[in-house]
Amino acid sequence: MDELNKTSKTQREKAFKTILKNRTLHGGILAEGSGFLKHGENGKGIRSRWYPETLAKRLFNMAQVADRIDFRCADGLRVMEEFAANKDAVYFIDPPYTAGGKKAGKRLYKYNDLDHERLFKLCKSLKGDFLITYDNAEEVKEMA
């Protein structure tokens, strides 16, 4: 808690705080008001998601391919449009669960206002493969 209350100034400090929050808060939820994991998996509490050696290993592995990763602070739908004609592009699409007025995605994410119909239309136009995650809701099945 002391660590999370500290003001982070540098990008490195901010990055560390983000991963610390993601690994110790309930469900990895970073939204305001999120609380610490209580029981965690198998009653391991915070340790069920905070395993420093493995996390460090993952970061080292990511560093190997970091120059091939392009982070964009952008609208994912526009990015999909940009690559739609490229048959070698593959997509992992993980939108907020708000289709059909569902609340889960609204509660969890600040950016939850998404045009799901448009997203499904865009998926249809993709030449490459894609994997999309959604809740098992009637509205979603209809669009799919």
Ligand SMILES: C[S@@+](CC[C@H](N)C(=O)[O-])C[C@H]1O[C@@H](n2cnc3c(N)ncnc32)[C@H](O)[C@@H]1O
């Ligand atoms: C289910 S979460 C994705 C979680 C992510 N796959 C992960 O493992 O951390 C949905 C995310 O979609 C983001 N989002 C909503 N609308 C978006 C858009 N138009 N473009 C890009 N991201 C968007 C939200 O900010 C939210 O973080």
